[in-house]
Amino acid sequence: MTTLIETTDLTRILHETVPVTLVRDVTLSIGEREFVAVTGPSGSGKSSLLYLLGLLDRPSAGTLKIRGRDAEPMSEKERAATRLANIGFVFQFHFLLPEFTARQNVEIPMRKLARLTRGEMRERATALLTSLGLEGHLDKRPDQLSGGQRQRVAVARALANDPPLILADEPTGSLDSKSSEQVFAILEALVNERGKTVVAVTHDLDMAARMHRRIHLVDGRISQEEGARAGL
């Protein structure tokens, strides 16, 4: 299996008046086509770990490699470019831009990468939204959509540049059980049908049990790993 992300003793300490350890000595390796749950009690560092894996935050110690490249020496610009091409984010709250339509929200990350023409961007955004069951909602703004629909737009936006890795922070956390199941099924299909890797923070242990593997954090450390890749 090809490794996408590899960390060694990843640690993040906030240097406040009293130092706060968010993530401590996390060593892990995540490969292509994996569906990984990050679980743990509230405040155990799940979001902090996800931010580090997504190059949204820098570690205080330890190393992180993304597709074999050490992130440490990267400039902010290189980190942003690496994120844009390799990682899609889905958060608990959709963070769609309220003044833009669903389709425009999906096109925005494509514009930043500037690989496609305007027509191609429009076509791709339409295809992505259609594949997520939103064909009737392309020109609606977020406030005209239900919570589940908004989260599906957020997933389409995460897929805009066809990244190999999707990082999701409680992607179903604000949804009712039906929408939550729908979004889960979409994430599962991203792995099984589109060959993506999905790493999702979740409080829902039933959901975590349906994923390939679980990384359980306590006080910022990995306390338990189930279904871990052979050889780790």
Ligand SMILES: Nc1ncnc2c1ncn2[C@@H]1O[C@H](COP(=O)(O)OP(=O)(O)OP(=O)(O)O)[C@@H](O)[C@H]1O
């Ligand atoms: N900017 C900050 N300043 C001080 N403490 C912080 C900061 N950010 C996070 N923390 C603390 O660090 C710890 C880890 O936070 P984190 O959000 O990563 O945990 P989590 O497992 O995702 O929690 P939850 O399940 O509640 O979202 C928590 O105790 C949190 O209060």
